[in-house]
Amino acid sequence: MSSQRQWVVSAIAKIQADFQRSADTHLIKLDLPQLSGIDIYLKDESTHPTGSLKHRLARSLFLYALCNGKIKENTVVVEASSGSTAISEAYFSRLLGLRFIAVMAKSTSIQKINEIKRYGGECFLVDSTDLIYAESERLTKELNGYYMDQFTNAERATDWRGNNNIADSIFEQMLNEPYPIPTHIVMSAGTGGTSATIGRYIRYHQLTTELTVVDPENSVFYDYFFSNNKDLISQKSSLIEGIGRPRVEPSFIASVIDNMMKVDNKDSIAAMQWLAELLGRKVGASTGTNMVGVLKLAKQMHEKGQKGSIVTLLCDRGERYANSYYDAQWVMDNIGEISQQQKILLTI
């Protein structure tokens, strides 16, 4: 075997060993006595070493690139990111001894930038989000590197049939519950990779679960789902970090989604605060968006007298957002006043 092939073998072995040392994430059952007969579960992706569901994506993207011969010893890895993916990719780059550069908007939170740097990653900041793609391509060319391109590759890097993917894990952890096959799974979309994996898995395993994707303000995914127009562009960026995109990303697979729901930013923040109170720890805003979808579906089921379970994701922890979603003044300036009515909507 050539020394290049040997390096790839050892790189994959390092990722597999890292996986072997890791525990699966918890499936938390919420205690909501008001909703008798409707059980709500959160797949807690915040407990990965790098703090979000992007840990799974980064692992898959590295394995995909290595097995496709795209990353070799000394390859510079470049990524366009809003932060969370870059943190997880910096972790795996360090594991493999690779140089890593994250291309991000300069508005990215200082906490995220510091986490990337802690893992030895470099941050290349541009003026606005819409510039990250072209700048990543330019840097990749200049450095003769590899562009991970999560917004294209997220849907194809994960083995959707099973093999320890997030859907496999959820359904296995549900096995001994009163309603083991969820009536609904609710997820938001950034790359769309997670919803693609869950939607395909449900179909492949012939399950009755319906996949609902929730979409924040300023994102085009919702309109694309109903219009099938791939050219949609939004002039503004989503204010809910990690989800909602200004363009239809290639990794967003609408055909495996059963339904979509638009969620107001104020409702997302109200639900985030409500959930943080319920759990006794902070969660990110996209988890709030997920929760709005869950509570709306739970209400519908309740009104129809249906019983069953609903599963969603706790995508990341709230500590990353101490200066934004957990800063009352920031929320007032950027999201607006969270009304009492919004809060009451959550008390089922």
Ligand SMILES: *Cc1c(COP(=O)(O)O)cnc(C)c1O
């Ligand atoms: C990426 C991300 C999501 C959405 O997951 P995708 O699989 O990319 O669609 C949700 N919440 C947070 C915090 C994220 O970083």
